[in-house]
Amino acid sequence: MFKRLKPLTVLLSYLLLGNFTYTFADNTEFHFPLSYQWGRGLSWPAANVNLGGYFNASYQQPEFIQNKTALDELGFFFTWSPHQRIRFFSEIDLNDWLSTTGIDKIEHVVRAERLYVDLLATESTTLRLGKFLTPVGRWNVTHAAPLIWTTTRPLVTERRLFTSHASGFMLSQKVDINDHNLDISFYADNSEELDVLDNQLGFENAIGSRVTFDITEQLQLGASFLDYKNRSITHKTRNNLFGVDLLWKKDGYEVEMEAIYRTAQDNQGDEQGLYLQSVIPIIEQIFVIGRYEYVNGIHRYIPTDTHIGVGGIAWRPFTPLVIKAEYLFGEQNQYVAPSGFFTSISMFF
């Protein structure tokens, strides 16, 4: 048995000692050792491997619902580029594993949030195969808690409106238009056949596209289209979803907006909504956040005409770490997003 383990031990020792070098033409060696950086993960440059992840823990005190303290998310990233044209990426998450309402079994909470391989066809064309985040708007594709400003998620980006990930392929093209980046993506989903380690609310199938354009260094516009059918009870017939979004950033200030319109041919009917969020730096990595949301139509089979306001504060003492606190309030929001106090701490590791 030990003989069998020996090659593995040697490999692990080699990994842990970080003896990876590039050899120069003059036969001297340049060391890029195995290294860890907080918020950037464990990096093994010579093999193009990176391991990392993030966590989010929250305390939620919504009105008329039990308070909860929970480890909402614990996610692990693995990136490997075995060839210059191939890049593998996975994110395996444990969602809602530990909370004051109970400890769930691992097999119930583990999910493959993302599991794909990128094939770099050319300098500007990429084919993605596998499971990836559905590219509708900005929030869904950057939804990791350490990246976003609030503990609560806007209704128009919710998983129950459209599934947060798709399984299939995505073709992406980058175009440089007078030194402005234009990104165009087309994707097709067949989650019913291809999805792994998930999920009751996935697509049955879908097709979609997304375009983003950098108007200036500070301003990015995006547009999304999604035609989908869900496996779940809600949105059983085909739905069409159209979205536009905007992000402006400068000197720590941010304005972000997403608007969607969803239509279906059954009693789900139509739904439209938006959120508009602003971020203002105050002092030393402390930011004030304000968000307005509006949703009108049939949301999760509930007729809504909901206005929501969120006022919060976020403190980023270090780049990978953020601590947030906010109060959510609104009109006709008790069923879809109850008012209350929400706070969380999240960190990349």
Add this chain to the structure above:
Amino acid sequence: MIALFLPRLIQVITLSAAAVTLSYAAADEILVITQPNSALKDFSTKKLENIFLRKSLLNDAGVRWIPLNLGTEHPLRQAFSLSLFKKRPEALETYWNEQYFQGIVPPHVVASEEAMLRFVTSTAGAIGYILPCHLDERVQVIYKLPTVEPVEQYCKDRTP
């Protein structure tokens, strides 16, 4: 008398102006370098920005870009970042946070310009930057990045 000295005066002024201009041009740019004989074309500031932000992962020849940086405290790194991104390296940390979530990590960091020269010399796809005064025959200059502030004073800081 005036006719005698005027041509000489004009010559002196012209030569002085040329010397000042050359000195300014040499000092106020950072050289972007690759391996010798790299068949790269149509290089632009935007392309360079996309490489160092790791939005562009392959070069024209289909070889993986390996962008290199100096440490964030290095004055040449500061000048490079300000000239290319109009931001200090620290201001890009939020961007790298977002990229980390997408499985993209920032460029490798080397300790000195000499280390950058040596790595670029020996590695296909590697791309780095040095001061004009540190250029030698081991590398190819593929782009001259104009700087927003003088960098000539850092020529003495070369660490072997």
